[in-house]
Amino acid sequence: MDIGGANTKAARLHEGTMTTLTRPFEVWRDRGALATVLRELATETGPADSVAITMTAELSDAFRTKREGVAFVLDAAEDALGSPRVLTTAGELVSLEAARARPLDVAAANWMATALMVASAHPDALLIDIGSTTTDIVPIAGGRVAARGRTDLDRLLAGELVYTGVLRTNLAAIAPRVPVGGAWSPVASEQFAISADVHLVLGRLEAYDCPTPDGRPATVELARERIARLVCADTEQLSADAIDAIAAFLYGEQLRQIEEAAGRHALPPTAHVVAVGAGGAMGREVAGRLGRAVAEVPWNGPAAALAALLAC
């Protein structure tokens, strides 16, 4: 299980078949319900000989510190799952007791699950996992995970965590200004529109798997209205073409930010990019810009990677 701040994912590997389930659950809304959510997910995915967890939920502002968040998640996991193993940022599976003793080593470790899976299939590769909110970029060298950062902060500094994604990213945080009618307009610092709106109007979105900022449906027309608000405008003031030009610019900015971070990792030219996550298509586009071929892995997502790791 991959216990995130907005979604919790479960994966079960049984006789070579992977079953995965995702449950939207925003931990800050009702943290007391986490154990119940985990228990229900465990029941739905089916019985398992062993269970492992990883988490990012501890970063939620439901918790004052990561230490408090990790302790809370571990308690809920014990309550719901018995004695699951817990993944560390060093790639080990440790006991609940060991995890409790070193909470900062199990915080935000889910990228490591995917990285270990990639390393087992491709000894030299660049993992680009573009998710709903964040992007993990992890170099794999000589069959080992060659990441420099372990904490989220160190990973931000190292270009291994880029806080941009294909669904929930606030457009006001992607770029300080956008093109409007041949000029550059500063943006309104509100939560008027998100990256899902941009990817939707550009025809690049597989599924709008999160709430819309204004609570209206996830249609192209309404997404354009949300994007227009980014420059304090509406669809009477801005044409569909003008709005789509803003969307195209912001998509390009996301691409540029990910490419820039990915380009910081020195790898042999033969190393392929493994592009996974909700933004897999965007990851393959980054690979093209980097001049790298793309390779595949058997499973998608940290929960599935963790299940595969546990079964080894």
Add this chain to the structure above:
Amino acid sequence: MDIGGANTKAARLHEGTMTTLTRPFEVWRDRGALATVLRELATETGPADSVAITMTAELSDAFRTKREGVAFVLDAAEDALGSPRVLTTAGELVSLEAARARPLDVAAANWMATALMVASAHPDALLIDIGSTTTDIVPIAGGRVAARGRTDLDRLLAGELVYTGVLRTNLAAIAPRVPVGGAWSPVASEQFAISADVHLVLGRLEAYDCPTPDGRPATVELARERIARLVCADTEQLSADAIDAIAAFLYGEQLRQIEEAAGRHALPPTAHVVAVGAGGAMGREVAGRLGRAVAEVPWNGPAAALAALLAC
């Protein structure tokens, strides 16, 4: 009355005394209650010979277009206040019927109320009104409001509207990276902390007049926890000094953005800056950077300016 998206303000001028009231009311939460809020505010401020309104609430994503938002606000105002006059972005007070006929001319006009008040006191001046969320920068020349933009979009483009303020601005939208331990960290694109947190830890905030992003109290200690989360960290990982350095950088970035926009307006060197709004102190700091003296006006806020205008 100044009907905003997050606050509605009423001011009454009676025998030279101005009474002002502010009611927090987020129109997108319960737009149906707007008429009631206006009626209650009118009762609390006391009887008036005439009433005028201005608005910014139409930008809220409670409304699909400005036209829809203006019509809604005008209906609520008629319901609650009878036949108030309505300020246009040209500085005229028109009837409700005239406002209904030209909704885009009365949308987001509240900056004009303040600008007219400044112009009547200072024929050459630069109005800098730093509010909770946005900053209005309006040149006054020869006793006239010399703004180039009328709509919010045109005002953004002209450097007359800067979407930054002392309370509600999401820190992730102020700067794409912040200094951490001698390096630059990209920021987490979430709503973890707002400008009120920055101004609070720097000792520059008069009042934390808005909800905190995490729902915890508005103390310096908890504001530091919120700011640490901007780089996916917590107060175990970052010292108070390190967090305050991030805050100081972001304050400086806000100052720089406002100064840059203010510097675009060519005015005689003798023109003073009139700094008003919740961020008045910050506005005076901008004046100092521009090498301009500071002048005062009798009233603070568009509602009071509108009452004064109506009484002329």
